[in-house]
Amino acid sequence: MRRAARARTAPYPLDLLGAQTEAMIGSLLARTLYNALPGHRIAAPVTHTVVRAEDPAFERPTKFVGQVYPHKLAGFLARRNGWHIPRDGADWRRVVPSPAPERIVETDTVHELLGGGTPVVCAGGVGVPVTSAPDTGALTGVEAVVDRDLTAALLAEDLKADFLLILTDVPNVYEGYGTPYQRPVLDATPDQLRGGGFPAGSMGPKAEAAARFAERTGGPAAIGALDAAYEIVHGRSGTLVRPDLTTA
Known part of the structure; x- marks a missing residue:
């Protein structure tokens, strides 16, 4: 009995915890969308994020x-x-470890759902981190946390999205955040954004994700506040990132 009790209280591996988190987030957002779009189909699949087994991050957990x-x-x-x-x-x-995302297993499925007019909630909590066997493609869960912003940028790129919107708790990217010299960054190229020296634990991954999307697709990305999504998309708020900005 004691052994069975210990088994029931043992921590789940991180890949299953990721699946649990993704399903909960997906359910909450899907219900909200069902209420906002009555009569529409909504999909919230559990997705898997492939990482390389030989990624150096596995030797340096951070x-x-x-x-x-x-x-x-x-x-x-x-x-x-x-x-x-x-x-x-x-x-x-x-x-x-926090290895780099390589691909989303369900990208083609998400693409088909979007093509049929079905809004899709996916890759929440970055999806389930897995490795893929090179000979068989068999998936194996791994103890890792993949960066959510880089995963979103990768998925948006693979889906050939027109726009990447990263929502957070501040209205803009700020240079010198929290200092007397703080100033909002309203427009930036990928190189300018990367040169901002943003902290790895907060704005850094968001800046890198927006820079990668704009650089690799030629399309715009933006970073801004969660409650200002509409204004950001219409160019009235947030930080816009484009590869073709002209500088004075």
């Missing part, structure tokens, strides 16, 4: 996940589970 632990418990969990648990402030917290 992404903090989960709760914090006191030192003694952190050491016990690290030994028992094979986790990496470095110091995080006054406590200790697990870190996992």
Whole structure:
């Protein structure tokens, strides 16, 4: 009985936790869309994000996940589970790899649904991280967290999207954020955005995702506040990223 109880309370692997998160996010957004678009079909498939098994990120886990632990418990969990648990402030917290997304397994399915006029909610929580066997294509879940912004940019590129919109909790990208010299960036090229030195744990991945999409597709990307999506799309808010901006 004790062994069975421990099995039921053991932590799920991160790939299954990713699937759980994606399904919950998909359900909430799908219900909202059903209410806003009565009579329309809505799809919220669980998607899988392929990463390379040989990605160097697996040798250098850096992404903090989960709760914090006191030192003694952190050491016990690290030994028992094979986790990496470095110091995080006054406590200790697990870190996992953050490999680069290579492709979304369900891209063709999403493309077909969109082609039929069905809005699709997908890749929430970056999807389920998996590797693909080179000989058979068999998928295997991995203990990793893939960056959500880079995943969105990759999916948008593969779907040949016209526009990539990244929504966050600030109205613009800011240079010198949180300093007396803070100023909004209203327009930028990919190179200008990359040169902004934005923090890796916050605006950095969003800036890189917008830069990659604009660079690789020639289409515009934008970053801005969640409650200003309509204004951003119509050019009245947010930071616009395009490869063809002219500079004075």
